[in-house]
Amino acid sequence: MAKGTDDTIAVRISKALADRIISGAIEPGARLRQDHVAEEFNTSHVPVREAFRRLEAQGLAVSEPRRGVRVAAFDLGEVKEVAEMRAALEVLALRHAAPHLTSAILDRAEEATKAGDKSHDVRSWEEANRAFHRLILTPCGMPRLLATIDDLHAASARFLFAAWRSEWETRTDQDHRAILTALRQGNAESAAATLGRHVQWIGRKPVRTASGATREAFAIVG
């Protein structure tokens, strides 16, 4: 991950915090105190406040005037919401990207799929998965659409890590392969349809809570 040494401090802080929120290092609902963050990053709180605004825009944090900002909470409803938005927007992006996809790009997407299938932990699986989606969608050349999709992927990753914090079993991604096959055959509509279904598939898994009880965890696995 590029450290972006020429970025402004506010950007660096927002990236670092986004990483923690996504990985689950900071709990949903936890308060983010500007002075504490400022001290940790050896800055004043001014850039910290700007970083907070960025996180807010990404939907990773929520702020109430005069009452500070906290890590955004989420529930099954929001997981579903993000899944549906991704389905709608990624399908749109793929339709526009399809005419510009070269076999070189599709080969790289296949590499990403293989890397995902080989992953033994959530983190590397997520990275490979995101690479796959980004590869086949970027050629749509619609920057606003891609930026929105990126934010949704960040949310997806958060849900994923929350549910599958540690355990992960390797699995072969048939959907990705079906999408690639359709694209290679020039059948964009079929690829788009599969993609739309793919990102709406919500995995469920029982997890043990801190109190010892088991509840069900949900996440987008695509």
Add this chain to the structure above:
Amino acid sequence: MAKGTDDTIAVRISKALADRIISGAIEPGARLRQDHVAEEFNTSHVPVREAFRRLEAQGLAVSEPRRGVRVAAFDLGEVKEVAEMRAALEVLALRHAAPHLTSAILDRAEEATKAGDKSHDVRSWEEANRAFHRLILTPCGMPRLLATIDDLHAASARFLFAAWRSEWETRTDQDHRAILTALRQGNAESAAATLGRHVQWIGRKPVRTASGATREAFAIVG
């Protein structure tokens, strides 16, 4: 428009600037200088910088590190992009909203349509149009989706005002009526299909530029 007197200064400034950008009072590409804005609003530049971050998130401004922020430029490509995103997302929202639509809501949406048909200027037409869309979509109960759609509507309004700054001829919105009829009959799919087409209709109109030449202006009219 609620002035939000309990808002933080940054929010007030971002709303005021958003208004100007959308209405075209500030030109695309124009620089926003933090000290000037701060002076105008009688504040320091700290809240101004936060306001800039908000505008950036909405896609109304773009910023380059150390080089300031400018009003986002746009072209036909972006108009199309926003139209397609709106189509995809509003269709999604309507599908979820449909089961929760009451005849009271639909009546209010019809009022909004009538108000739009009677409008003699772009500004009031846009307001009525936005009210219509908001009324039939809000019951979907998906906050993230609605927030994204709101930002897209802001962009749409900007395109619209840029093209139809002064002249506006009243027109009867058949699409809105067809959508309402379908919804009243419980035919959500048909309503969604019409809505999807509706927001992708891009109006074209010749406008005279400052130099006297005529170019074509484009905007989403739905």
Add this chain to the structure above:
DNA sequence: AACACAGAAATTATCTATAATTTTAGATCG
């Protein structure tokens, strides 16, 4: 006239200080 350059002016980004508000904790009262 076009170009490059140096210095000045303007502007952004950050820091330190202060004011306003909220949260916390302890004490008091029913």
Add this chain to the structure above:
DNA sequence: CGATCTAAAATTATAGATAATTTCTGTGTT
């Protein structure tokens, strides 16, 4: 014992000052 009030502590929001960078402008050079 719980609820409510109050004062202290913590925290957010804004202001004012400073450092760093960019942009502008005029001048000299080819």
